[in-house]
Amino acid sequence: MEISTKKLNDIDVVHISGRLDAYTSEEAEKTINALLDKGTTKLLVDFAKVDYISSSGLRIMLASLKRLNRIKGSIKLANLKPALKEVFEISGFNQLFNFYENEEDAVKSFGTDSTV
Amino acid sequence: MPAKTDFDIDIALYALNYATRLLVSELDPEKLVRQIIETVADFSESSEISLFNYDENDTSFSLQTAYSKGQLVESEHEFKLTPEIKKCFASKNPAWYDLQLIDNIPFPAAGPIKNQKCLCFPLVGQDNQVMGLLVLAYGLEKQFLENEMQILRVIVSLCSTCLEKTRLFKQATIDGLTELYTRRYFDVILQKEMNRLKYREGELCFLMTDIDHFKDFNDTYGHQQGDTVLKELASLCINYKKDEVERIPCRYGGEEFALIFPSLPKAKILEFVEELRQTCEKHAFSGQKKSLQVTFSGGLASITSKDNLNLGQFIKRADDMLYKAKEAGRNRIYDYSTHSIKK
Known part of the structure; x- marks a missing residue:
């Protein structure tokens, strides 16, 4: 698993690639928590290169969502592969998270909607 | 070391829902075993896990798969039923034992817990028959909150049911002569x-x-x-x-x-x-x-x-x-x- 971050105006974009499982999710958690600790309120996670998300990976997204909701921030998920998106939807997470087809759409959405 | 206090039950329940969906969707026995190991790793915070098959009818016992620090590991070692495992199977409940690592594969050891320990979970299927064993390795300091343990027990029960389902599914869908799907x-x-x-x-x-x-x-x-x-x-x-x-x-x-x-x-x-x-x-x-x-x-x-x-x-x-x-x-x-x- 590899993880990188970039800043697009006031949005923190996180790119993850590979498998987000019990063994690799600690690094992803540290990276995202570091951004949250710095006070980001707009977080975009790009899953274009993610093949598998275990429940550990999901926990990180849920924990980030909780933290951001407390400060009226928001998290957007972009580029989820169809099979992963399907499991997210069947599990009801489309009620919690906003999914976007690509990074550009997710970035645009921050302009009109600052909460999840 | 004190027990963890940052366990978030809401997040754990959402994760449980997601893990359940991943497990029940899998019909291929080999892929399911991998999914079981991943799921148990997620919920147990153990980085060394082993899964053994057991057949109550002929008491055969063998290693199915094992996981160490994110990788599946193999071993030629012939694992045998021990008095500790028999006791665990008889109780049909999880139990702590001293840990031995054989080719990086966690296995319960005889005697009192010394430097490391392992949590042994019997996999109990239909009619309360024991069909396998999960062994999770931990340091001495590991303690579970009650919620955390209950969720892990739900996961293990779910894994047992899914394993049984895929085995029955395979039996029902494989042609006896050719071993092709029906x-x-x-x-x-x-x-x-x-x-x-x-x-x-x-x-x-x-x-x-x-x-x-x-x-x-x-x-x-x-x-x-x-x-x-x-x-x-x-x-x-x-x-x-x-x-x-x-x-x-x-x-x-x-x-x-x-x-x-x-x-x-x-x-x-x-x-x-x-x-x-x-x-x-x-x-x-x-x-x-x-x-x-x-x-x-x-x-x-x-x-x-x-x-x-x-x-x-x-x-x-x-x-x-x-x-x-x-x-x-x-x-x-x-x-x-x-x-x-x-x-």
């Missing part, structure tokens, strides 16, 4: 793959085959020899380039086999099915003093998410091509999209 499973899985097309790019292909002159072959050599041919050709369909070409091999009818290709590009599949035909042609089938030559004909059909076909129409396309291949002289494969002879 016709009933073919219908189910082809429909499932057709439905999946809307979530993925690319094509879905399947090949319908029929052994050439099989009736004459049976009349000449007898049905036992015919069964040998069916078994050997089925073995080719299952194993030829198994690691390179993902396929779901099925027995459609008597001597008709169908191969579903759920993931590969069509060009690669065309290449593969032609190679398979040639391999069959050259294969020396056993059972007679002089080796026997057997050939098959095939019809290949493919669809994309844009094609508006139902299951019957899709099968008919391959069947029509098979018929044409037979008419054209047999021992060849016709592709629906080109109608060209692939010999």
Whole structure:
């Protein structure tokens, strides 16, 4: 698993690639928590290169969502592969998270909607 | 060290919901075992986990798989039932034991807990029969909150049920003679793959085959020899380039086999099915003093998410091509999209 971050105006974009499982999710958690600790309120996670998300990976997204909701921030998920998106939807997470087809759409959405 | 206090029950329940969906969706026993290990790793915070099979009827006990720091590990070691494991099975409840690592595989040791410990979970299935053992390695300091332990128990029960389900499913869907999937499973899985097309790019292909002159072959050599041919050709369909070409091999009818290709590009599949035909042609089938030559004909059909076909129409396309291949002289494969002879 590899993880990188970039800043697009006031949005923190996180790119993850590979498998987000019990063994690799600690690094992803540290990276995202570091951004949250710095006070980001707009977080975009790009899953274009993610093949598998275990429940550990999901926990990180849920924990980030909780933290951001407390400060009226928001998290957007972009580029989820169809099979992963399907499991997210069947599990009801489309009620919690906003999914976007690509990074550009997710970035645009921050302009009109600052909460999840 | 004090017990963890940052356990978030809301997040744990959402994660449990997600893990349940991942587990119950898996029908392939090998993939399920991997999913079980991943899920247990997620909920247990153990980085070394082993899973053992157990059969209460003949008391056979063997390592199924093991996981160490994110990787699956293998071992030639012959693990045996120990008094600790028997005690754990009798109680049908999790229990802590001293830990030994054999080839990085956690296993309960006899005697009091010393430097490291392991949590042993019996996998209890239908009729409360024990069907396996999960062993999770921990340092001495590990403590579980009650909520955390209850969720792990739910996960382990779910894993047991899913393991049992896939084993029963396999028994019900594998043809006894050829070890190919049955016709009933073919219908189910082809429909499932057709439905999946809307979530993925690319094509879905399947090949319908029929052994050439099989009736004459049976009349000449007898049905036992015919069964040998069916078994050997089925073995080719299952194993030829198994690691390179993902396929779901099925027995459609008597001597008709169908191969579903759920993931590969069509060009690669065309290449593969032609190679398979040639391999069959050259294969020396056993059972007679002089080796026997057997050939098959095939019809290949493919669809994309844009094609508006139902299951019957899709099968008919391959069947029509098979018929044409037979008419054209047999021992060849016709592709629906080109109608060209692939010999």
